[in-house]
Amino acid sequence: METKEFYTGEEIVDKYIGPKGTPKREKFEADLQAFLVGDAVKRARESKQLTQEELGRLIGVPRTRISRIENGKDLNFSTLSKVFKAMGIRAKLEMGDLGKVSLW
Numbered sequence: 001m002e003t004k005e006f007y008t009g010e011e012i013v014d015k016y017i018g019p020k021g022t023p024k025r026e027k028f029e030a031d032l033q034a035f036l037v038g039d040a041v042k043r044a045r046e047s048k049q050l051t052q053e054e055l056g057r058l059i060g061v062p063r064t065r066i067s068r069i070e071n072g073k074d075l076n077f078s079t080l081s082k083v084f085k086a087m088g089i090r091a092k093l094e095m096g097d098l099g100k101v102s103l104w
Helices: 009-016 023-047 052-059 063-070 077-086
Strands: 092-094 100-102
Touching: 023 063, 023 077, 052 063, 052 077, 063 077
Parallel strands: none
Antiparallel strands: 092 100
């Protein structure tokens, strides 16, 4: 019987993306975090039964901007604050040693 090797997710990312601290790994992790934030915005919008166009109207941006936000692009604190405020969601960011910061 053939023996199979198993690898952790961290080992696979190290092998194919690069070890922590390398520019390629830093970019990968930043892109992943942006994607996760965008996905959270999308799920929150959908739970409020809003279309991208409706959410865009609430914060004064075009639907295409909402799409970019949900895809992890074009993210900034100002826009995220407007998005969560428009949906009536209190959002806090964990800032490590600095503590938590409320978006609005």
